[in-house]
Amino acid sequence: MTFQPTSTALVAVSTALPAMFVAELDKAAGLAREEKAPSTRRAYASDFLTFQAWSAERGLGALPATAEAVAAFLASECDRGMSASTIGRRVAAIRYAHKLGGHPTPTDDERVKATVRGIRRKIGTAPKRKAPCTAERVIPMALGVGDGLKGLRDRALILLGFAGAFRRSELVALNVEDIEETEAGMRITIRRSKTDQEGAGQTIAIVRGSIACPVAALKAWLQAAGITEGRLFRSVRKGGKAAGAGLSAQAVANVVKTQAQAVGLEPAQYAAHSLRAGFCTSAASKGASLFKLMDVTRHKSVDTLRGYVRDADLFANHAGAGLL
Numbered sequence: 001m002t003f004q005p006t007s008t009a010l011v012a013v014s015t016a017l018p019a020m021f022v023a024e025l026d027k028a029a030g031l032a033r034e035e036k037a038p039s040t041r042r043a044y045a046s047d048f049l050t051f052q053a054w055s056a057e058r059g060l061g062a063l064p065a066t067a068e069a070v071a072a073f074l075a076s077e078c079d080r081g082m083s084a085s086t087i088g089r090r091v092a093a094i095r096y097a098h099k100l101g102g103h104p105t106p107t108d109d110e111r112v113k114a115t116v117r118g119i120r121r122k123i124g125t126a127p128k129r130k131a132p133c134t135a136e137r138v139i140p141m142a143l144g145v146g147d148g149l150k151g152l153r154d155r156a157l158i159l160l161g162f163a164g165a166f167r168r169s170e171l172v173a174l175n176v177e178d179i180e181e182t183e184a185g186m187r188i189t190i191r192r193s194k195t196d197q198e199g200a201g202q203t204i205a206i207v208r209g210s211i212a213c214p215v216a217a218l219k220a221w222l223q224a225a226g227i228t229e230g231r232l233f234r235s236v237r238k239g240g241k242a243a244g245a246g247l248s249a250q251a252v253a254n255v256v257k258t259q260a261q262a263v264g265l266e267p268a269q270y271a272a273h274s275l276r277a278g279f280c281t282s283a284a285s286k287g288a289s290l291f292k293l294m295d296v297t298r299h300k301s302v303d304t305l306r307g308y309v310r311d312a313d314l315f316a317n318h319a320g321a322g323l324l
Contacts (some may be wrong), residue, residue, distance in 0.1 A: 028308070039169065039249075047093035050077075063101055067109030070094055074112070078119045083128070087119055131269040132255065132308075134285075138162045139212045141259040149224055150236040154255050156221040157233055159214035161252065161275035163206050164188060165297040168252040168272035172234045184208070186215045190298070195265035202294050280308035 048062070052071055055062040060069045063226055070091075077087050095107040105111060133141065140173045142158045145151040161171050170190050186206040208215050218232070225234070231246030249272065257267040276297070281295055290302055298304045 043089060044096055045094040047090045047243070048097050051090065063097055064103040065094065065098070065106050067106040067111050070109075071112050071115040073203050074115050074119060079121065084120050086122055091116060105151045110241045130271045130274045130277065131265075133158075133162060133260070133270060133274040135162075135278070135282040137260075137265065138261045138278060139274070141256075142212050142217070145259060148236075149221075149240050149242065152217075152221040152224050153233060153236060153242075155212075155248075155258065156214070156217040157252065157255055158259060159209070159212055160206065160216045160274065161256075161272070162279050163209070163214040164204055165276045165279040166190075167276060168249040171272075172231070172233060172249055176227060176229050176232060178231070179218070181219075186218070202298055204298070236309055245295065268284070272300045277308065280305065284308055302323055 044089065051065075051070075052062040053068060054073050060066075074087055074090065077090060082090075091107050091112070093269060095105050098105045098107075105284065142155045145154040145158075157171070160166070160248075161168075164171075173191065174188065178189045178191065180189075184205070185208045186202055188206055189201055189203045190200050206214055221230075222232070224235075225242035227242060229233070230244070232246060233247045235243045235247060235251070237243055253272040256270050256272055260274075261267040261271040280293060280297060283296075290305060293299075293305055293308075294302070297305060
């Protein structure tokens with residue numbers, strides 16, 4: 001199952017339509033495919049395939065589906081131990097598939113909505129957060145990488161990922177053309193991100209470090225790898241040369257987990273997002289204001305960022321201090 005809008009999904013195409021109009025309609029369908037980020041389309045496709053397989057086992061139709069079938073599927077997913085966020089994404093995928101196909105959306109039915117509310121109440125909605133790679137963890141992780149080209153890459157990846165509070169998708173999408181070294185550090189342009197799907201672009205500053213400098217680490221990697229254009233971060237071949245293709249987002253998570261384990265941390269508790277979370281927590285603990293934090297993290301909501309600040313200042317000026 002792929003979420004690819006077609007001309008027939010946009011309008012009922014008649015054989016009497018002029019060829020020029022059909023061609024233009026196909027172009028419109030191509031633009032409609034860009035409505036969702038590729039990662040979102042992949043996730044929705046996977047979710048709908050899960051629903052499709054569940055429906056096939058029971059002799060039910062998945063597209064269009066009935067509200068009763070969707071509610072029963074969601075209850076089944078709850079029994080399988082799926083999280084509330086995963087189940088919510090399943091609902092979104094089913095809704096999206098029906099809208100693309102021009103079918104009534106069963107997820108709008110009150111029986112489905114009530115099932116979702118019941119699931120959220122039963123299993124809770126608190127996300128399973130990965131541990132933050134705070135500065136005191138990032139420094140030994142970065143300095144402890146192995147020798148050779150791969151070690152240079154992993155050091156630069158960890159330090160830049162932390163210093164720029166990057167999402168993993170943003171980090172692997174960076175090109176040499178996106179960076180500009182300055183006396184104070186480095187300016188990096190992020191062409192597109194989770195909160196900038198239309199590609200307006202955002203520029204952030206990376207400051208130099210005195211113990212583990214992200215600017216120096218990135219320059220060392222690029223020089224050793226001979227990279228002068230294209231993707232910043234790439235896989236390293238067995239022969240010790242950088243490949244032409246860029247790293248995958250999953251590769252960033254693997255590097256973080258590997259280095260977390262290398263310094264004695266539990267790798268299952270860490271992922272690519274730990275770098276971003278670690279920057280937020282570390283900066284907040286040093287007294288950085290929310291607005292200066294947002295300059296780097298590019299959060300659209302203060303409420304989202306406030307959680308990191310609260311974690312960092314949980315015991316600072318505590319209301320119960322001195323009471324007992």
